[in-house]
Amino acid sequence: xxxxxxxxxxxxxxxxxxxxxxxxxxxxxxxxxxxxxxxxxxxxxxxxxxxxxxxxxxxxxxxxxxxxxxxxxxx
Amino acid sequence: xxxxxxxxxxxxxxxxxxxxxxxxxxxxxxxxxxxxxxxxxxxxxxxxxxxxxxxxxxxxxxxxxxxxxxxxxxxxxxxxxxxxxxxxxxxxxxxxxxxxxxxxxxxxxxxxxxxxxxxxxxxxxxxxxxxxxxxxxxxxxxxxxxxxxxxxxxxxxxxxxxxxxxxxxxxxxxxxxxxxxxxxxxxxxxxxxxxxxxxxxxxxxxxxxxxxxxxxxxxxxxxxxxxxxxxxxxxxxxxxxxxxxxxxxxxxxxxxxxxxxxxxxxxxxxxxxxxxxxxxxxxxxxxxxxxxxxxxxxxxxxxxxxxxxxxxxxxxxxxxxxxxxxxxxxxxxxxxxxxxxxxxxxxxxxxxxxxxxxxxxxxxxxxxxxxxxxxxxxxxxxxxxxxxxxxx
Numbered sequence: 001x002x003x004x005x006x007x008x009x010x011x012x013x014x015x016x017x018x019x020x021x022x023x024x025x026x027x028x029x030x031x032x033x034x035x036x037x038x039x040x041x042x043x044x045x046x047x048x049x050x051x052x053x054x055x056x057x058x059x060x061x062x063x064x065x066x067x068x069x070x071x072x073x074x075x
Numbered sequence: 076x077x078x079x080x081x082x083x084x085x086x087x088x089x090x091x092x093x094x095x096x097x098x099x100x101x102x103x104x105x106x107x108x109x110x111x112x113x114x115x116x117x118x119x120x121x122x123x124x125x126x127x128x129x130x131x132x133x134x135x136x137x138x139x140x141x142x143x144x145x146x147x148x149x150x151x152x153x154x155x156x157x158x159x160x161x162x163x164x165x166x167x168x169x170x171x172x173x174x175x176x177x178x179x180x181x182x183x184x185x186x187x188x189x190x191x192x193x194x195x196x197x198x199x200x201x202x203x204x205x206x207x208x209x210x211x212x213x214x215x216x217x218x219x220x221x222x223x224x225x226x227x228x229x230x231x232x233x234x235x236x237x238x239x240x241x242x243x244x245x246x247x248x249x250x251x252x253x254x255x256x257x258x259x260x261x262x263x264x265x266x267x268x269x270x271x272x273x274x275x276x277x278x279x280x281x282x283x284x285x286x287x288x289x290x291x292x293x294x295x296x297x298x299x300x301x302x303x304x305x306x307x308x309x310x311x312x313x314x315x316x317x318x319x320x321x322x323x324x325x326x327x328x329x330x331x332x333x334x335x336x337x338x339x340x341x342x343x344x345x346x347x348x349x350x351x352x353x354x355x356x357x358x359x360x361x362x363x364x365x366x367x368x369x370x371x372x373x374x375x376x377x378x379x380x381x382x383x384x385x386x387x388x389x390x391x392x393x394x395x396x397x398x399x400x401x402x403x404x405x406x407x408x409x410x411x412x413x414x415x416x417x418x419x420x421x422x423x424x425x426x427x428x429x430x431x432x433x434x435x436x437x438x439x440x441x442x443x444x445x446x447x448x449x450x451x452x453x454x455x456x457x458x459x460x461x462x463x464x465x466x467x
Binding site: 023024025026028030031033034036037038039041043044045046047050051054055057058059060061062063064065 | 111144249257268311322331333
């Protein structure tokens with residue numbers, strides 16, 4: 001671990017300097033299309049949660065969709 | 076370089092517009108206040124579920140918001156594997172949830188509590204998340220953690236006179252990390268990873284396993300025995316592209332695997348098309364396929380032939396396809412009293428479920444079909460949603 005410490009410090013410094021040098025390649029004034037409501041990931045939270053709940057109670061898979069609430073779906 | 080007054084004015088306007096757009100596309104602004112009324116009906120596979128919900132979201136300051144949601148499901152009927160072993164069920168599920176959100180600089184903190192109650196199932200979930208906008212708001216990183224505690228029971232009485240036997244508890248924890256990334260002027264991408272661990276009573280008490288014997292049907296039913304732990308991993312990638320004619324197309328793929336050896340693949344495609352700033356039309360396709368759990372069997376050779384056994388249709392090899400359409404109508408474009416605008420939405424989906432190793436023993440059997448040789452089960456479901464949203 002002691003041998004790795006300088007490498008970790010150098011790595012962290014490189015990473016932080018790299019992060020600070022990243023410039024937005026899509027400028028704020030170029031984001032009008034992305035700001036359109038049709039580009040929202042999830043326009044209707046209740047509807048999405050409801051559909052997720054239906055799927056989770058009929059399928060073996062679950063997760064990575066944004067949450068589906070609780071309940072059994074046993075019937 | 077000198078600028079004319081008119082040019083300066085245009086420059087200031089462009090800068091102001093850009094500033095507003097940054098706020099609209101980054102995580103450093105909380106969403107609008109809104110109130111939603113929701114109604115839905117699910118029909119298919121022997122089940123009818125009518126649901127209603129109300130949601131209110133209110134910002135108390137620019138960086139603090141509260142959201143409350145109440146949801147009621149009314150269930151009648153029962154799915155085929157429940158009907159094979161029980162009578163028709165009537166049940167009701169009530170779900171209450173509350174969320175508080177606090178935003179500081181580029182970071183949004185969220186804390187939620189969800190309670191879901193049925194006569195024979197009580198679930199309580201706490202969820203916390205953190206979203207951080209970075210790299211000039213091109214990237215939003217979200218970390219989430221949730222904990223759910225369930226009490227699992229079985230109604231041994233009737234719908235009107237329930238007799239609940241509490242069978243056990245289950246606890247699950249979820250960990251998720253999500254990344255949303257602006258890739259070009261027209262393209263956003265996202266990746267979400269979620270790991271969920273379960274511990275406790277995980278079986279469905281209303282479904283049964285069947286095994287071959289010398290009875291008149293050629294088989295008998297018995298209670299299922301599940302492992303008492305499960306860990307699942309799901310990763311979803313998605314991309315949304317703004318088309319040249321003001322429309323959006325979204326594609327996503329999710330891979331799923333768990334320690335019960337269920338593997339799932341989900342593909343979705345969505346097209347959104349606004350018309351004259353009043354209508355938004357949306358069409359979607361979804362395909363899902365899964366492999367069965369390692370302890371799933373449609374027909375065991377004899378009772379207790381495995382350590383764990385299940386014949387729950389949700390654990391069988393299966394595939395389903397969904398085709399859906401949604402139309403949203405925007406009204407009150409100039410606002411009315413406290414309301415800025417409103418939308419009304421109609422959404423209808425048709426889902427075709429096909430099971431690959433789960434047979435229909437409710438409608439088929441001896442003498443025509445030997446146990447295990449019954450036709451595979453399939454059904455169609457229709458999901459109707461109607462809701463209204465008011466923004467203020």
